[in-house]
Amino acid sequence: MNLNNITVNTQSSIRIAGSKILYFDPYQIGEAVHDADIVFITHDHYDHFEPSSIEKIRKETTLLVAPESMKKKALSEFGMATAQCLFWNPGERVEADGLPVETVPAYNKLKPFHTKGKKWQGYVVTMDEIRYYVSGDTDVNEDIGKVRCDVALLPIGGFYTMDWKQAAQYAAQLKPKAVVPTHYGSIVGKKTDGADFAKALGQMDANIKVELKL
Numbered sequence: 001m002n003l004n005n006i007t008v009n010t011q012s013s014i015r016i017a018g019s020k021i022l023y024f025d026p027y028q029i030g031e032a033v034h035d036a037d038i039v040f041i042t043h044d045h046y047d048h049f050e051p052s053s054i055e056k057i058r059k060e061t062t063l064l065v066a067p068e069s070m071k072k073k074a075l076s077e078f079g080m081a082t083a084q085c086l087f088w089n090p091g092e093r094v095e096a097d098g099l100p101v102e103t104v105p106a107y108n109k110l111k112p113f114h115t116k117g118k119k120w121q122g123y124v125v126t127m128d129e130i131r132y133y134v135s136g137d138t139d140v141n142e143d144i145g146k147v148r149c150d151v152a153l154l155p156i157g158g159f160y161t162m163d164w165k166q167a168a169q170y171a172a173q174l175k176p177k178a179v180v181p182t183h184y185g186s187i188v189g190k191k192t193d194g195a196d197f198a199k200a201l202g203q204m205d206a207n208i209k210v211e212l213k214l
Helices: 051-057 068-078 164-174 193-204
Strands: 006-008 014-017 021-024 038-040 063-067 085-088 093-096 099-105 121-127 130-134 151-155 178-182
Touching: 006 151, 006 178, 021 121, 063 068, 068 085, 085 093, 151 164, 164 178, 164 193, 178 193
Parallel strands: 021 038, 038 063, 063 085, 130 151, 151 178
Antiparallel strands: 006 014, 014 021, 093 099, 099 121, 121 130
């Protein structure tokens, strides 16, 4: 599977290019490109919801998608017209600009950083007949165990999320065609976590492609 259409800027700042240009949690965006069709936000931590980066990628028709629990903060801090914003709860099957979207609960099981009660979420977005799963900050839990996707973008840095060992075990159970590890090598996680993840997953399932973007 060709993953050249996927860029990971830093942390979990992801761009996926296809029939639409999708961004997930844009963070530390350098150049103002104004090319986003849809911007997906997983939760309101500073390294996932950064209005200054969104300003650099948004255009007049850009849609902003975020958890319903972020609605007040997103509208007050960002200033987009309400008609250009879509707010959903975890566990919904919806549509954004013609693309099927499934919202997936994203939370820690035993850590206090991303509690289930916050109602934050990852996304499965179907574009050009490929199902992309961007998990957001999450541990392995029963809700993400239900995901079905072709490409999974998963955090592996540990502390705030699953670590590379847990992510490899989850990916082996998930069985996507390809995985892009994220959320390591900057704020949390070592630079070597990506290679460690790829090696571990390869030993469990050599048929799953791993591509390192960080």
